Amino acid sequence: MIYLSDVRAAARRSAGRIRRTPVVGAGPDQWCKLEYLQHAGSFKTRGMVNQIAAGAERSALPEAGIIAASGGNAGLAAAFAARELGVPAEVYVPLTAPAVKVAKLGKLGARVVQAGTEYAEAYEAATVRANETGALFCHAYDDPAMVAGNGTLGLELLEQLPDGFDTVLVAVGGGGLIAGVIAALPQHRIVAVEPETSRALNAALEAGEPVDVPVSGVAADSLGARRAGRIAYKMASDRNVLSVLVTDEAIVDARRRLWDDYRIVVEHGTAAAQAALLSGAYRPEPGERVVVLLCGANTNPADLA
Structure with missing residues (x-):
């Protein structure tokens, strides 16, 4: 709660x-x-700023930075928050994500990976990558x-x-x-x-x-x-x-x-x-x-x- x-x-x-x-x-x-x-x-920028800042407070923010999965908006928020807090960001989005959101992700400095045709598939790919790299996985919605x-x-x-x-x-x-x-x-x-x-x-x-x-x-x-x-x-x-x-x-x-x-x-x-x-x-x-x-x-x- x-x-x-x-x-x-x-x-x-x-x-x-x-x-x-x-x-x-x-x-x-x-x-x-x-x-x-x-x-x-x-x-979503509100939540991502708090999620990343809270991770830094508890020394859970590794050099690998953060990874997020998104239909678009959470990824944009993660990219913005990571840039403001000075950490690398990698964002997974489905192939169906609107082009306007994908382009903006790149402008915010995130590495963008497109995987699957819906959020759930991008999420699965992102969690695998986070486990491989040790990056902090920033959930798009189900995180305190x-x-x-x-x-x-x-x-x-x-x-x-x-x-x-x-x-x-x-x-x-x-x-x-x-x-x-x-x-x-x-x-x-x-x-x-x-x-x-x-x-x-x-x-x-x-x-x-x-x-x-x-x-x-x-x-x-x-x-x-x-x-x-x-x-x-x-x-x-x-x-x-x-x-x-x-x-x-x-x-x-x-x-x-x-x-x-x-x-x-x-x-x-x-x-x-x-x-x-x-x-x-x-x-x-x-x-x-x-x-x-x-x-x-x-x-x-x-x-x-």
Whole structure:
């Protein structure tokens, strides 16, 4: 389990290394947390900075540096964090990772290896390599330090919305973000939003434990974990988190409307959280104050023109 004290420790550890991202109003009793403005384009930088810094604190950061596996965003976060902390980074991504993410990995100085057609296969190759080299393996979501670091955005929300809010909508892949938010906001309602075609946490909550699920759809590059993390499952289950599913069509529509209405460009996985509101998958009660986490924007905006 990850606790509020862990999130506060992560905030202290990462101070000066992550951005405080803005919150903007998006209608009556609704706000968007613009976390896609984070370094490297997603919330995962928070967790990676904390994970690597915590490894250095406990003398677990070898000369070989770090290795990560990712659909794209965690790899970008790992590459950025490693560069900022002065350690080598090697990132494994599936062959299906968007070209924009692969190119950016190289610009951040990471060695990029493409393996397999989905995250699970890249993960397997990365763990083998970490065992061979002795590098610190940085998990994309199922790691206590990663989760605690991600939760720091919840602490920011408390400061940025001093009059209060009731509910936070979180797009879920492996669960590293929602687990952090649960830890940071023990008094708030947290809603998990997943695509119908990539429903790892939803399936885990249904089955009573993490289980493998098929992965496909427009958001698979960022929400395409085959199995939810054990940390996320445990925390979501203990908290009775509401889990809702959205269609690919709803995700595409939400992404388009974020651009048309607010000139916000996000990736499809991020748009899933907004899709829950627009499609009616989640219907707030009258007066319920809702925050939508817009958590990543490593995408090609050409199809929004």
